[in-house]
Amino acid sequence: MADVNILGIACNWSPYCCYNAAGQAGLALPPNFRLIRVMCIGRINQALILRAFEHGADGVIVLECEDSDCRYGPGPEVGHTNVARVRQLLRYLGIGQERLVERTFQADQRDEFVAVLHGFAARIAALGPNPANPRQERVA
């Protein structure tokens, strides 16, 4: 498998339940997969997703609750809008919109969750590294 970085951004509720259950069951996740947990996907804006690509992510998967399950209201719908817009930006940038996907889960979909991650990792590995070679913001 090509050396690619996959970033997952997961809502604390249903998707993280799946992640937790997968960990407890000792299910293998793709190598080079990192997860950021947020309280709600509604917190994630276009900038934060773009930032992942700026800093060298080869693929980003946004892991959401189903619309009707959101603890806060419109979280996943905000996610749909932002993902759709960033996918378009990634297409313009030549990075490719297929490097950003969103998936919704119910809390008990552990096996589906693991399978989705493996499927996504395989597609990104086939695409190879992000053509925007990583450049970091300078830090002091």
Add this chain to the structure above:
Amino acid sequence: MELNAPEIRRLVKDCGLYLCQECGKCSASCPRFLGGREYSPRLLAQKLITQPGDRAYIENAVWECLSCGRCEERCPSNVRFTRFIREMRAILAADQGLMGHQAHDGALHSWMRIMTAPDLRQDRLGWLTPELKIDADSEVAFFSGCAPYFDVFFAGLKVDTLGQARDAIRLLNFLGIAPQVLANERCCGHDLLWSGDAENFAALARLNHEEFRDRGVKEIVTACPECFQALGVHLPRVAPGDVIKVTFLLDLVEREVKKGGISFSPLERRVTYQDPCRLGRMSGRYQGPRDLMALIPGLEFREMANHRQGSICCGNSAFLGCDAYSKRIQVARLNQARETGAELLVTACPKCLIHTTCALRDPVRGQPWNLEPVSLVSLLADRIQWSPAETPRRD
């Protein structure tokens, strides 16, 4: 880095800060200060010279400036304050990292930095519709800048930046110019330049310069005053070599219209005009846009209380530090526009259009403004025509 380091002292001297007479006209004309922010260009200048140890004040103040240049316009000592801010930000950023608060969480700066990747192959020309005449071998290129990206990112505002890019090409086509549109042009880097990221600005400038050269471009036409400044004034400083002519679209239109034979169809509306800082104060173009609007029959032009050199910022520049004070500047400006009785708020800068539209769409204010922001390029493209007697024969 100490703030009395030789590099900073040299910049303070080069920008004429020692000439400051402490008259305070700068602070009294600063939109940010007038908006209630405790930010004073006069005090910043004074601190730099007499109290460089007051790092907290200086380092905060350097990121406050809108770089609109209104202070510079009023300054009796010709202190070059916007240049000072631009270069001081680069010095501080090189030492401490980028400190300004980037609006929209830095999304725009992020895609600008992504564009510094040399091997990027953008897919950005989907907006070119078949009726637009494009010539891949033309020596004239239309620089669309961030229009495709804004169109997606600000989709919620419905500012239609791509519609304005198409209108710009329609104007060029009307004037007999079929430009090329570069598939892989980068952002002009204006916002990185003004937010202290000199390194990535230079990277973009060099990539753009290479792209222009490789595609045989001799002249760039842009409809954005920021691109006009960044490509025309700042690019040659970091990308030496072949000089590529940079033309502001409205200059070109004005020149062609003055040759005669062109007129505009009527528009029965009351109109006022927002002078963009990069077009007015930085490029000295106040009269051109007004002359062009005066050619539209039926258009009733009304000047805002603050106009031309005294014009007030649309609230933000370089997508840096948009906050409650920016909003107060915008509301004050929009109130000035409303007081003229105008129905259309015309501007010549896509950023002014985005910011005024954003402020007008504020759902909290409730009351209707009856004011519609419009791009001057679109206004002209919709109305330009050959004068009836002079329609070129088509046989």
